[in-house]
Amino acid sequence: MDTKIRFGAALAGLMALSMGSAAAQELPGTMVWTSYDVGSAGYAEASAIADAFGREFGTRVRIQPSGSGIGRLQPLLQGRADYAFLATEAFFVAEGAYDFAKPDWGPHNLRAVAGRPAGITLIAAGDAGINTVEDARGKRIAFVAGNPSVNVKCEAILAFGGLTLDDVEVITFPTYSSAMSSMTRNESDATCTTPTTSQLYELAESPRGIQYAPLEADNKEGWDKLLKVLPIMAPSDEDVAAGLPEGEIAKMAAYRYPVITTTAEKSADEVYAFIKALDETYDLYKDGTAAMKRWSLDMSGKPAIDVPFHEGAVRYLKEKGIWTDEDEVWNQKRIERMDAMAKAWEEFKPQNESMSEEDYTEAWMAKRAEVAAGLN
Template identity: 35%
Template sequence: MRYAIASFAVMLTSGAAIAQDFELPGQMSWTAYDTGSAGYNQAVAIGAALQDAAGINLRVLPGKNDISRTEPLRQGRVEFSATGVGGSFMAQEGAFEFGAENWGPQPIRVLLANNGGAINLTVGVAGDEGIETFADLAGKRVAYIVGAPALNVNTEAYLAYGGLTWDDVERVEFGGFGASWTGLVEDEVDAAFAATNSGNAYEAAAGPRGLFWPPIDAEDTEAVERMQAIAPFLVPNTATVGATIDGTDGYEGAGYAYPVLIATDETDADLAYNMTKAMVELFPQYDGKAPGIAGWALDKQDMQWVVPYHEGAIRYFEEAGVWSDEAQKHNDDLIVRQEVLTAAWEALQEESPADWDAAWAERRREALGQAGLDVVF
């Protein structure tokens, strides 16, 4: 179908939906977080805009964790993934679950990211436990999501803010994000990580236990440094959107880009270009259709983030006049970082160490250090 500014003209074209400003397949698939999550709800809203504007059917496949969201992308079974720092930054780094011998550093490329700033990504606690600070989590039951390093590292970072580690709490394992929040409502756990605007958080707030978000004090530099030593992408932020937050003066917590729409370096440049273009040009159609969705706007993009942008997205940014020489230099440096990690991984594979996890953790840090790059994790 052809999408025009003022009218629609319908035509059949070998299964593709062709727009005046963008050309995409008539059927597409993304992976996203669990149903009920902010990422899933936003992907559905974007899909509705694509359907209304150009007849494009976007299938959103919920994934319980970073691995299950990234595997279909790696296999080419979906075009893109709406993920978080786990499926983007940690996948690039070959860290945590992505350090397993069957994974390794992934050539992730970003198209757009939700940098709204209206939400926080933080640890919420049951309102009936009397937990007021992150230090109060000592001895409490804290959710740990199997196969979701981003969620778990973020939770660990908030524990560190409170001067705690996983050893100071009772770690309760769940198979997915949604299950952890069901566990909070049903008194199986006392704390879990989420975006403040996730549907699960709203459900918890309306449940019998209630919901409370312990605050972050940006002036407590030592506590913030402990948090950022675990998760360097977390920054103090005032949220105005979310469960128990809507209609208030805001909640002082921390956040980062979420969701992040990613591809790989093998994704066709024209496809990435047109998907980026569609996301930007259809923004007025999906803006306001899900909590926190405003952060997808072009003027909210961080062109010097921690994962490189796809060449197709960069082509669109250049046409829109929002890409700079500094952004290109930063992007090139990030690609070099990925190449350093990949080379270290391939060299270690040839050695076939008996204890892969320990060997890769050491080799990874060694390779980054020798290249003069920041050593994270």
């Protein structure tokens, strides 16, 4: 009898050890992620998180950098990458917009795991007389050629002040860097970007100075207009910005960059394990860059974000007490919008495939705007 008891205890211990090992292996032994180019914030943050996963769980992560949204998305959609650290191309590909408004692209069903908040507003030269967004009427606004991720955010911010592109003088620059530095050279009056871009520090120190047009959270009419253009942002208080006196707050919009994205078909258990690991290793990577503290799930695990949260992520966020009923309403509404876009695409594509690519893109973007306008 005593032998049986000892054998049973040993067997139970082995089973417990086995279960513990299985739990430790919830995170895959190897993963592939895509990100922006080496040297970008997205690559630096993905690298810091990958290093934390390796140290804590022994997981080996290979990061594939790419300078284009298509280059970051294709490996994910083709099953060659597990996760992608994306910018606003996550929203664009979910709706088949801009670079993805082509017959061989169209809307894709993606899901978010988490996304770090980043602030943005209309940032003006101090001598341009732009104290509010409304003041930008008739002013020179710097846009970036071939960069809808930047330009559509500016279009949305102008809408906050009741303005359209017809109300301002759009000056298009060939690169992001040249657009951001154009105010210092007095080639533009304002642009839309994050408040810590290096060129803004130069502007703040220049004779022109710097001014942030506020996006006040209590301006419901303004926010309704902004979100009709780009429904992935939310009010944000920023205390780190070029030329902003210590202790002051700038009222901005928060978007997400990077957004850790995967496909809707990804196993809920796999995504649950990923976001759990992201949470548990936070102390290992939070000081990796100046912005990485914002990966805390009480910030990175909340709407608004480019695409709906994955069900595996939602499960973990609920367990942590982070996910609210309001978050769930937002998520379901976002899924409904994506479903509406996919349905419209399925009807649109076979009827218009004979068009040239340019005409097809223009026609689909008009159809997409019509679908978006018809949603609540």
